Amino acid sequence: MLSLDDRLRAALAEDLGRGDVTTRSTVPAATPARAEFLLKQPGVLSGLDVAARVYALLDPAVTVTWTARDGDRREQGVIGVVSGPARSVLGGERVALNLLQRLSGVATLTRAYADALAGSRTRLLDTRKTTPLWRDLEKDAVRHGGGVNHRVGLDDGILIKDNHIVAAGGITPAVQAAREGGYLLKVLCEVPDLAGLEEAIHAGADRVMLDNFSDDQLAEAVARRDRLAPHVTLETSGNVTLDRLPRIAASGVDFVSAGALTHSAAALDISLNFLPTPVFPALQESLS
Numbered sequence: 001m002l003s004l005d006d007r008l009r010a011a012l013a014e015d016l017g018r019g020d021v022t023t024r025s026t027v028p029a030a031t032p033a034r035a036e037f038l039l040k041q042p043g044v045l046s047g048l049d050v051a052a053r054v055y056a057l058l059d060p061a062v063t064v065t066w067t068a069r070d071g072d073r074r075e076q077g078v079i080g081v082v083s084g085p086a087r088s089v090l091g092g093e094r095v096a097l098n099l100l101q102r103l104s105g106v107a108t109l110t111r112a113y114a115d116a117l118a119g120s121r122t123r124l125l126d127t128r129k130t131t132p133l134w135r136d137l138e139k140d141a142v143r144h145g146g147g148v149n150h151r152v153g154l155d156d157g158i159l160i161k162d163n164h165i166v167a168a169g170g171i172t173p174a175v176q177a178a179r180e181g182g183y184l185l186k187v188l189c190e191v192p193d194l195a196g197l198e199e200a201i202h203a204g205a206d207r208v209m210l211d212n213f214s215d216d217q218l219a220e221a222v223a224r225r226d227r228l229a230p231h232v233t234l235e236t237s238g239n240v241t242l243d244r245l246p247r248i249a250a251s252g253v254d255f256v257s258a259g260a261l262t263h264s265a266a267a268l269d270i271s272l273n274f275l276p277t278p279v280f281p282a283l284q285e286s287l288s
């Protein structure tokens with residue numbers, strides 16, 4: 001996998017291209033700048049270190065100082081200051097803000113979901129429905145918002161879904177084959193109904209994912225699990241909305257996974273505002 005620095009350099013190269021022609025044509029090379037990162041709506045912050053790293057890679061002469069930390073919930077106001085050569089501050093502005101706004105949006109939505117589950121045993125999980133190449137950062141943002149990371153990739157967890165079941169010839173052969181594969185990993189199996197739940201339990205699944213179950217079906221699934229195999233954990237997914245989360249938690253399921261945390265989070269409104277700077281010496285001389 002590409003390192004974070006490699007990805008950030010690629011993002012800067014995408015934005016800068018052959019150079020910031022607007023800034024070069026309007027801002028003298030020696031011009032200093034100081035600008036504030038301004039949070040314009042309530043939210044949970046994530047990506048502060050990433051935004052600072054953008055500037056460190058672009059120009060070591062730029063410094064970023066934060067007045068907040070990842071995971072902080074803030075209302076509005078200044079959350080940090082960047083200073084250094086004006087050309088560099090402008091050159092990194094969009095990449096830094098894009099990442100900061102995106103990751104803070106994920107953390108903010110996650111916090112809303114986590115708050116809706118507060119006081120219950122149900123834990124909030126993310127999914128692999130992430131932006132390609134930025135999964136690690138988006139999963140960091142989920143943790144900053146109070147969620148728990150599900151598997152990071154296809155290589156760190158066995159999750160048998162509907163297409164695996166069709167290809168394997170059914171729930172039982174799929175689960176049994178996974179258990180016999182020698183991977184020493186827990187086996188998760190998705191099921192579409194209560195009959196599938198019982199089959200997955202009898203086949204030896206460690207966790208059963210209840211796909212698109214209704215509230216009543218979730219409660220019945222928990223009751224059957226408790227009767228048949230209390231050690232098996234239950235996760236629900238599909239049709240997971242913010243207003244439904246308290247009802248899901250009331251069913252007693254162990255986990256709820258929500259792709260919306262990463263695929264539907266709105267960017268948090270954060271801007272970078274330049275502070276007034278002294279008049280350029282050359283301009284001052286021409287005016288005197």
